[in-house]
Amino acid sequence: MLRSKSQTVSPQLQAQQTEKTIKKEFEKLYHFLRAEEAARVDEVRKEATLKTEAMKIRIVNLTAQISLVTHRIKTIENEMRVEDNSFMLNIKSTIERSQCSLPEPEAPSGALIDETKHLGNLLFTVWAKMKNKFDSCDSGPQHCRLVIDYIKTRDLFNKK
Numbered sequence: 001m002l003r004s005k006s007q008t009v010s011p012q013l014q015a016q017q018t019e020k021t022i023k024k025e026f027e028k029l030y031h032f033l034r035a036e037e038a039a040r041v042d043e044v045r046k047e048a049t050l051k052t053e054a055m056k057i058r059i060v061n062l063t064a065q066i067s068l069v070t071h072r073i074k075t076i077e078n079e080m081r082v083e084d085n086s087f088m089l090n091i092k093s094t095i096e097r098s099q100c101s102l103p104e105p106e107a108p109s110g111a112l113i114d115e116t117k118h119l120g121n122l123l124f125t126v127w128a129k130m131k132n133k134f135d136s137c138d139s140g141p142q143h144c145r146l147v148i149d150y151i152k153t154r155d156l157f158n159k160k
Contacts, residue, residue, distance in 0.1 A: 047113045
């Protein structure tokens with residue numbers, strides 16, 4: 001009489017093989033999550049660099065405008081110190097030179113990184129990517145279903 005494969009394998013050996021498979025599958029998940037984390041952190045850093053560069057340009061422009069106004073003020077102060085009447089005689093031109101058409105300071109829009117873009121629905125977005133990746137995984141659809149059900153169950157209990 002021939003024995004089937006399940007009859008020749010001991011429960012210990014079967015448990016070891018199952019454990020090994022579980023560890024291998026979780027390693028795939030860890031790898032996916034690490035890659036996703038690295039990509040998202042990289043995206044945040046790139047945005048921060050762009051925002052920092054934009055802020056530096058804005059600071060340079062504001063500094064130039066401040067220097068211009070400071071120079072005008074010093075020129076008028078020097079003219080006022082002169083003890084002759086030329087300042088009073090040229091008051092109209094002095095007033096014209098003292099006029100500045102600087103734009104009203106405004107709060108820079110978009111100066112900070114968009115946290116909502118990076119953190120909003122983070123778990124769901126990663127879960128959806130993971131679902132798409134592992135829906136076509138080589139472990140078979142039952143394993144993928146198991147992983148997705150595990151994630152849903154975990155999230156359900158975390159909300160309570």
